[in-house]
Amino acid sequence: MVRKKGSLLLMLCASLLLTSSCDGRQPISPESSKKQAQVLSLAERQQVAEKLHPDMVRAQNRFGLRLHEELAKTAKPGGNTLLSPYSIFTALALAYQGSGGNTAEEMARMLGIETIGKEQANASVRTLYTLLGDAGSGVRLNSANSVWYSRGMEIKDSFILTAKDSYHADVQAVDFTEKGTVKKINDWVSRHTRGKIPGVLDQAPTPDTLAILLNTVYFNGAWQSPFDPKDTQDGKFTLGDQTTKQVPMMRRSGMFEYKQTPEAQAIRLPYGDGRLNMLIVLPAGGHSLADVMNTIRKAPSIWQARFDHASGEIRLPRFKAESSLELREALIALGMKQAFDPAAADFTAMSGAKPLFVSSVLHKMVLDVNEEGTEAAAVTEMAMAGSAPPAGRFEMNVDHPFFFCIEDGQTGLWLFMGTVENPA
The missing domain is CATH 3.30.497.10 (Antithrombin, subunit I, domain 2)
Structure with missing residues (x-):
């Protein structure tokens, strides 16, 4: 049978x-x-x-x-x-x-x-x-x-x-x-x-x-601190093939957990009462998203550690x-x-x-993702040794492909992750 x-x-x-x-x-x-x-x-x-x-x-x-x-x-x-x-x-x-x-x-x-x-x-x-x-x-x-x-x-x-x-x-x-x-x-x-x-x-x-x-x-x-819709303006987002798309770009200034390396900029945006947050890692000039992803895969703990706080401005696509x-x-x-x-x-x-x-x-x-946002993360620890704090006020314009994850601040668990190459 x-x-x-x-x-x-x-x-x-x-x-x-x-x-x-x-x-x-x-x-x-x-x-x-x-x-x-x-x-x-x-x-x-x-x-x-x-x-x-x-x-x-x-x-x-x-x-x-x-x-x-x-x-x-x-x-x-x-x-x-x-x-x-x-x-x-x-x-x-x-x-x-x-x-x-x-x-x-x-x-x-x-x-x-x-x-x-x-x-x-x-x-x-x-x-x-x-x-x-x-x-x-x-x-x-x-x-x-x-x-x-x-x-x-x-x-x-x-x-x-x-x-x-x-x-x-x-x-x-x-x-x-x-x-x-x-x-x-x-x-x-x-x-x-x-x-x-x-x-x-x-x-x-x-x-x-x-x-x-x-x-x-x-x-x-x-978002713990929402983006003001009045500050959202259309801007260019450069795709991996160097063509551009017009996308609505949200903008907010303030104090953020921020990290800068020769390869990338990284920022944490807290939500709610701060238990969860969104981590965004943006390749620096001369580095591709593939380069940054290789770096993250080799040493994820660098990006899971707390960053120092710095004053600056973030521009992020609404998509x-x-x-x-x-x-x-x-x-x-x-x-x-x-x-x-x-x-x-x-x-x-x-x-x-x-x-x-x-x-x-x-x-x-x-x-x-839009101006009112969603999520939250705790900010309790110092930045990892060896990462120099940014000098002066920073600007982070997320106008080309980037990596994101949504993490629980206490456990470090990444609930969601991905690479966004075309928010349009």
Whole structure:
């Protein structure tokens, strides 16, 4: 008797709303954000953060940079490459919990958690969920997971318990052949991204789909110091091929965390009460975005360290961007091979169904940046030794391709990252 192959589909949606006005909503007030999660004091938050395995954040950030590098190799010339390392890592970590043998070893190495182990990884996921759920006033940050499996499929109680306990996942048995299942899954995505990503499925999954793992991340906040729309003026943005586009450029002056090296300028823009922030790294004259990305990949800790404060002016494009990516080939290139191989994949810690393998990994992200902004980060430490503070007042004109990331100031976790080559 020939048994039908069973495929596992991972879908990842990251909605990063860097404006609170584009959808008609009012800016988030401190009162409204406090209703979303328990508010922790800085001391309480530090106690929770101390439970986080020290290698977990480092692994996620490095994984994000490696994945971005692979995706950039096949990206359309001049296109933007956007992703949420946190979203992708979390969904893969959940799948890793269901893996065994060489499949588990490959996934652990690719994620950079081979020395951490499944239990420590689960504990760190729970800790991050608590910390990110308390993003501070003026900020809304929500992450959600779900497991959808075919009715009649044997799914192990231990995996369901882990999914619910460590990943706070919704677990549902469904019939993937029913017309209403696609709508149900897409509605779940839309609800958890506040409608910014209306869905991930254009049609019913393939007949051999036995399970779908979903992760969504939604962020909406307000700049700690908003840009004044009156100061926004059209300006030239020079693309990688040296052609130019007219884009609306926002402008703001003040005191910022700022760093300058021969290769680049870097700045942090805080949001809300300062627990999250946007880091922007702009290549200096004579250096390409590829040069700067190589520098960041080789020594990410330089850019994760706190910068000195300096007085200056920032000019930043107002723009919207989105990406829809199939991550299969990039993940294989990073070393996750057996999970995609029907003949070799081992997901026996999830189910006794054989063969069970990952068929595809889909990732969608929406980015929207304007004057009212969204996000926040703590500024507590000194700049890293060896980085000379800028002399006098600086000017940073983000008028050519740049790297950005959205980070949690306390843990250093990069929730979202990307390279923007064409804001138009």
